[in-house]
Amino acid sequence: MSGKLYLVPTPIGNLEDMSFRAIRILKEVDLILAEDTRTSAPLLKHFGIDKKVFSHHQHNEHKSVTEVIRFLKDGKQVALISDAGTPAISDPGFLLVRETIKNELPVECLPGATAFVPALVNSGLAAGRFTFEGFLPVKKGRQTRMKELAGEERTMIFYESPHRLLKTLEEFGQYFGMERQASVSRELTKMFEETVRGTLTDIKLHFETHTLKGEFVIVVAGK
Secondary structure (H helix, E strand, C coil), X not given: XXXXXXXXXXXXXXXXXXXXXXXXXXXXXXXXXXXXXXXXHHHHHHCCCCCEEEECCCCCHHHHHHHHHHHHHCCCCEEEECCCECCCCCCCCHHHHHHHHHCCCCXXXXXXXXXXXXXXXCCCCCCCCEEXXXXXXXXXXXXXXXXXXXXXXXXXXXXXXXXXXXXXXHHHHHHHCCCCEEEEEECCCCCCCEEEEEEHHHHHHHHHCCCCCCCEEEEECCC
């Protein structure tokens, strides 16, 4: 019997968002793959999960995939977790899932936390049709992607780091118009959670005078 690869979402902030099923799976598998073992250690300890944990991140995933496939073929049950949220959503995981499927081995993804869903829902913008863009290219291809998105009619969702937030809002204004409605959420599910809604002008003015700290999700209305 072959093993199974489980993709297990972890909380994006609030530990109460960890599901009973996720805890059970992590306690039952033979080993856990973590994006950063140091980040995952407190989470696993909090829920009394004592398993072998191996690093699986963007810098070693090409090399570690072969080893994981071997574990699965040997009948080992393997769980993949990221630092926060659902694996493979702007985090490592896609390559491993693709290779597992290619080797005709079972894959199961548990439902769970991911930052863009609450950010979209509480933005007040249309949520029936949307496009998730994740992190835009930092340099090469950035302007090209902005031009392509200028005509996008669906609500758009982006991830952004604190040090690039203001620049990104300014660029959105150039390509989408500063009066475009938007919403920016930071520190979702954490103690200092904040969502700022309004035009791109309003939001940029707010964050020019407030602390830029935490993880940011930008939701922009379609054309």
